[in-house]
Amino acid sequence: MDKEEGADVPQEQKATWGAFLKSLTHMTGDLSSMTAPPFILSPVSLTEFPAYWCEHPGLFAEISEGTTPQDRMERVLRWFIATLKGQYTTRNEKMGSEKKPLNPVLGELFYGVWPDANGRGETQLIVEQVSHHPPITAYFIENKKAGVKLQGHSGQKTAFTGTAINVKQSGHAILYVTPRTGGPIESYLITLPKLRIEGIVWGSPYIELVETNAIQSSTGFTAQIDYKGRGWVSGKAHTFKATLTQTDHKKSLQTYEGQWTGVSHIGGSKGPVFLDTSAGVKEEVSVASLEQQGPWESRRLWEKVAKGIKGANYDLAGTEKSRIENEQRQRRKDEAAANGTWDLWHFTHVDAEPEYGRLSTMLHDKLTPAHEDAYIFKEGVQVGSRSTA
Numbered sequence: 001m002d003k004e005e006g007a008d009v010p011q012e013q014k015a016t017w018g019a020f021l022k023s024l025t026h027m028t029g030d031l032s033s034m035t036a037p038p039f040i041l042s043p044v045s046l047t048e049f050p051a052y053w054c055e056h057p058g059l060f061a062e063i064s065e066g067t068t069p070q071d072r073m074e075r076v077l078r079w080f081i082a083t084l085k086g087q088y089t090t091r092n093e094k095m096g097s098e099k100k101p102l103n104p105v106l107g108e109l110f111y112g113v114w115p116d117a118n119g120r121g122e123t124q125l126i127v128e129q130v131s132h133h134p135p136i137t138a139y140f141i142e143n144k145k146a147g148v149k150l151q152g153h154s155g156q157k158t159a160f161t162g163t164a165i166n167v168k169q170s171g172h173a174i175l176y177v178t179p180r181t182g183g184p185i186e187s188y189l190i191t192l193p194k195l196r197i198e199g200i201v202w203g204s205p206y207i208e209l210v211e212t213n214a215i216q217s218s219t220g221f222t223a224q225i226d227y228k229g230r231g232w233v234s235g236k237a238h239t240f241k242a243t244l245t246q247t248d249h250k251k252s253l254q255t256y257e258g259q260w261t262g263v264s265h266i267g268g269s270k271g272p273v274f275l276d277t278s279a280g281v282k283e284e285v286s287v288a289s290l291e292q293q294g295p296w297e298s299r300r301l302w303e304k305v306a307k308g309i310k311g312a313n314y315d316l317a318g319t320e321k322s323r324i325e326n327e328q329r330q331r332r333k334d335e336a337a338a339n340g341t342w343d344l345w346h347f348t349h350v351d352a353e354p355e356y357g358r359l360s361t362m363l364h365d366k367l368t369p370a371h372e373d374a375y376i377f378k379e380g381v382q383v384g385s386r387s388t389a
Helices: 011-025 046-054 057-065 069-088 090-095 303-310 314-337 354-363
Strands: 041-045 100-102 109-114 123-131 136-143 148-160 165-177 186-191 194-198 206-217 221-228 239-246 249-259 263-266 273-276 347-350 374-377
Touching: 041 046, 041 303, 046 057, 046 069, 046 100, 046 109, 046 123, 046 136, 046 148, 057 069, 057 123, 057 136, 057 148, 057 165, 069 165, 069 186, 069 206, 069 221, 069 239, 069 249, 069 273, 123 347, 136 374, 148 374, 165 354, 186 354, 206 354, 249 273, 303 314
Parallel strands: 041 100
Antiparallel strands: 109 123, 123 136, 136 148, 148 165, 165 186, 165 194, 186 206, 194 206, 206 221, 221 239, 239 249, 249 263, 263 273, 347 374
16 A cells, blocks of 8 residues: 655654655756755765775675686676665665765765775775766775776766656766786776656655666676666566676676665576675775864765754754855855866866777667766875865
8 A cells, every 4th residue: 555645754844845845846957956855864975975886895806806807797797786785775774764965065075995804905985076066976996906996977867757756877987907817907887877766755765776777898798787676577676687798799698687685696586696785794984083084075074964964953954054055155156256167186077088988889888978078086196185275
């Protein structure tokens, strides 16, 4: 039986939720700048989200240990599927439902690390909010010892469709792998899946991945991943089926299917286990204490807002959030008056990324643009050194 509208909304937030839902029905275009009711706000900024790419740092490091190009491609696919649960469902587990992250300010930074364990090497994360309109987050993750690094950027375009919010993710990621067995560096283009945020009408949002995304290897292997929700094959939520092929060959080499939040199998539901996301304990990123963070770092920047949300002190959260947003508006006005522009700290914007163009051509996907801009990581810039505008 379907829930009534607003079934999971706190009683004291009913009026706010009703106004929000009404505004959604009249909204056209992108929803990213909308002000959400406090009870569905997250105390975490969107700049922290790239950390989900590496909450299984062991799988990330093990990619380079593959003995053949196909073995490494399968390890890339396993690692990628393992990232999805953290990226799209763990806020349901921690907070009761999906929460809207805080909109980052231009120039916001997030740094983290996964320490060395069992000789896998240390993994470093660097994130920067490189655009505010439209919102774009750039990230760089590297384990030098393992010879694995990831560079990418992402943005979101959202639209309300009556009962759900559709989210089209823009951007891409490219993974670079130096095989332990020797040979040239391999690259893997990762396109980003689309989302549907369901449960809006009763105030308990949750995410389903929809349609497809792909991973294209420079060695000629392609993995296409199809996503479905309830009622497909097993009738379970969060299901996927990945098909591995070689470029210019339509014949499937292998398939992998199951739940990206649970167990998946090789070659069908009765085949060997490909990944069990409940078996491996995820490792949250380690960050410096607030006292050690700079003024542009996410957790220090949003400290009072997060405190208000966590303590249900929405007056405090709203006041501090408005202060930060007003400061940003004034900074943009000052830049415009001085004919200035904001300088990126860790990344350089390029109109076209050659490696993306090479891999997208190999992908043979009409929905993937042949060329796309990107944000290239600057080597040698000191982490945490930005203290002023």
